[in-house]
Structures are given as C-alpha cells and as structure tokens.
Amino acid sequence: MSPDDAVINIFFSPEGLDDPTPYYRHLRETAPVHHSATGAIFLTRFADCNEILRDNRWGKSNRGGNSLIPTTDPEVLAFRQKQLERQIAEKRATSMLFLNPPHHTRQRSLVSRAFTPRRVEQLREQIGVLADRIVGDFVRTGGGDLLEGIGFPLPVAVIGTMVGVPEADWPKFRKLITASAAGIEPAATLDELLAAEESQAEVVAYFKALVDKRRAKPCDDLLSDLIAVEEAGDSLSEGEIIAVSMLLFAAGFETTTNLIGNGMGALLGNPDEQQKLWADPALLPSAVDEMLRWDSPVQLDVRTALEPAELLGEPVDAGTRVVTLLGAANRDPDQFTDPDRFDISRDEGTPMSFASGIHYCLGANLSRAEGQEVFGALINHCASVELDGELKRRNRMTLRGFEAMPVKVHRR
Numbered sequence: 001m002s003p004d005d006a007v008i009n010i011f012f013s014p015e016g017l018d019d020p021t022p023y024y025r026h027l028r029e030t031a032p033v034h035h036s037a038t039g040a041i042f043l044t045r046f047a048d049c050n051e052i053l054r055d056n057r058w059g060k061s062n063r064g065g066n067s068l069i070p071t072t073d074p075e076v077l078a079f080r081q082k083q084l085e086r087q088i089a090e091k092r093a094t095s096m097l098f099l100n101p102p103h104h105t106r107q108r109s110l111v112s113r114a115f116t117p118r119r120v121e122q123l124r125e126q127i128g129v130l131a132d133r134i135v136g137d138f139v140r141t142g143g144g145d146l147l148e149g150i151g152f153p154l155p156v157a158v159i160g161t162m163v164g165v166p167e168a169d170w171p172k173f174r175k176l177i178t179a180s181a182a183g184i185e186p187a188a189t190l191d192e193l194l195a196a197e198e199s200q201a202e203v204v205a206y207f208k209a210l211v212d213k214r215r216a217k218p219c220d221d222l223l224s225d226l227i228a229v230e231e232a233g234d235s236l237s238e239g240e241i242i243a244v245s246m247l248l249f250a251a252g253f254e255t256t257t258n259l260i261g262n263g264m265g266a267l268l269g270n271p272d273e274q275q276k277l278w279a280d281p282a283l284l285p286s287a288v289d290e291m292l293r294w295d296s297p298v299q300l301d302v303r304t305a306l307e308p309a310e311l312l313g314e315p316v317d318a319g320t321r322v323v324t325l326l327g328a329a330n331r332d333p334d335q336f337t338d339p340d341r342f343d344i345s346r347d348e349g350t351p352m353s354f355a356s357g358i359h360y361c362l363g364a365n366l367s368r369a370e371g372q373e374v375f376g377a378l379i380n381h382c383a384s385v386e387l388d389g390e391l392k393r394r395n396r397m398t399l400r401g402f403e404a405m406p407v408k409v410h411r412r
C-alpha cells in the first residue's frame, strides 16, 4: 500500500472509517511526513503535530477550496472554491477557530473575558445534577440508543444553558449542527456540502435573532456577556458575536457527544477495562483522558504556511498545507507505551485530542468534566452496560463518532 492509498483508505474506505489505526500506523512507519499527491502534507507523529500546531508561521487560511485528499470529486472542488469566493466577497465575520494573530488573539481574549472560570465553575456544579438525572432516566427505561438518550442531551443542556439557547430549541440543533459540520470534512460529498450550507444559514438566522433578543433584554448567560464584553475600548462586532456563539454552541456538544459515544464504544470493546472502572471510580479522570486518546472525537487539524516556512527542518513555500492527524499522534509509540492498548489507568500526559498551541480547545476542561460526570452517573445507576445491536460509524473523519449506540443497561 502506498502512503497515498493509506490516506484514501482513511477517508473513503469502510475499513478506514471503521478503524483508521492500521492506516495511521502504516503512514507513521513508512512516511511520517507524507507529501501527498494533492500537495498537502500529512503528519502522524505526536512530536511533529505538536511542533507545527505551536508554530505561528503555520496558521488558518481560507484556501479551503483546494482538495486535501487525492481522488476528490472535481464538482466538490468547484463548489468549495465558489463558496470561498462568496464568503470573501461578503466579508463574513468568522470565529477565532478560523483566525490568525492578531485577530485571533484579540477575539480569544475578548471571549475569554466572558468565558470566565466563574461561569465554568457554576456549570461544573450543575453538570453532576444534570448527568444524574439524564443517566437515571435512561437507565430506568432499560437502555436504548445511548447517543440519543445521554450523549446528546447532556452536552446540549450544559452548553445550551451556558450560552443561553432556550431549552425548547435544543432538540432541533442535533441534526442542524451535524449537517453544518460536514463543511469541515475533507471527504464531504456535494450533497453533504449543499445540506451543510442550508443548515448553516438556518443556524446563523437563529443566532442573529437570539442576539437581537439578548441585546434588547440581557440575561445571566454567556451570550449577554459577549454582547457586553469590552476590553481596552474594544468589543465584539455583531457578526463576531453571532460567529462566536455559534462556535461555542456547536463545538460544545457535537464533540462531547462523540466523547461519550466513543468512550462507551471503547469500554464495550474492552470489557475488562469497563469492570476495572466500575470497581474503582477514582479512575474516572484518567479513564476519560484515555477515551479521548484512544478514539479522539476530533481526528485532524489543518494548518497552512502563512509565509515561507520550515516543516521539521525542510523549507516549504507559503501556502503549503499540513494535515496534523491528531488521532494518529495519539497512537504514536514514541509518546504512549503500547499505544494500541486501551488502559484506563494510563498516566502519560494529555492526548493531542484538544490540539495544541494558540487554538488549544477552550472547552477542554468543561468536556472532561462532562465525560467524568456521565460515566460516574452510569457507574452509580447500573451494574453494567452491554451492546444490544450493531454499532455503525458515522461517515465522518474530522469529527469522529457513531451514528447510534444501542445498549442494554442492567440496573443496580
């Protein structure tokens, strides 16, 4: 298998979507700095991903119109290119996720003023109560789809409450955000991109109306804080408030839903580790970090050389794109002992799942807390959880998760 075949398999083959690990290993062992046929470079070693993500000569660029993976449909490329031109022409405000310094620094610092430790702490207390209620309800019914019953409701309640999205609106967002997120998948089809654009427009319109409401009548929520935030005479524009609140809300549950689902998937596939956790809940913090490492909810990140730069000592042209395969970095034997073993008592440092450098996930501790509370509540409410049907992966790689997770729970 050539390195390009490995890349194609990761994104397009049922085997790769089911488990990319063998392809990651092949790349790491045969071409750890792989210059692919598209010109994009794929990195699979932990230290290399870390180095690039922490080097600000590498940043975000809206060259998203180009394909990252060989064999991408030309219609898809043309669509992405047009979409990009439209976004530039409309001068659409974007969130920090797509910005470089100094704009990134400014926006992240303004948002951090609203995303205060007090707000996160307030939520931490509520997360335990919410997890107990949601997991308790699920267990009383004997089981079902764990993603529908727990994986989605808990994170959406947490981030919905924090941002200030009314509860009545939460259910409709699962489909809308999932559809919108197809835009960041390198292997998205034309239909998925069209659906993503439609859903994004609906989400933007929703948040625009919500911002207007909060401007007229502020509440004790993050959205009102974002509107009020000011630092050295600077504040967020209307477009930025919409983009940031959408980012926080979307990033706040899509990824955490997958942390809960992928984490449960790892426990189901490793029953000894499930028993170990059930016998010793003090292992919850290391268990959640191991779930993040083992099957990361975010598998890749992309950076572009903003100026002529170096890639691990080699000179590269401005515009060169690098894909840091975070999921592969998490299985690097130079970083983690026996990396393909799922070991909930592992203590070998933070996985690459929240990235590194200036874009390091703002919600890392919040999502860890959610994971710990959910699995803690499962331990409290049931003796064991077992699979009750077939597990099917989503057709996604950037945001990796399951379509559904049918389980049976045995009450204590």
Ligand code: HEM
Pocket (backbone or CB within 6 Å): 096, 097, 098, 108, 159, 247, 248, 249, 251, 252, 253, 255, 256, 259, 296, 297, 298, 301, 302, 353, 354, 355, 356, 358, 359, 360, 361, 362, 363, 364, 366, 367, 368
């Ligand atoms: C298990 C759950 C989560 C995972 C795996 C995750 C992963 C990530 C990753 C990999 C990035 C960096 C993206 C890049 O470099 O391009 C990121 C950024 C970000 N995440 Fe998370 N995330 C999670 C949960 C959350 C939650 C709960 C929130 C909100 C409260 C959140 C808010 C953000 C924000 C705002 C950024 C952008 C930071 C920046 O660009 O400076 N994330 N996340």
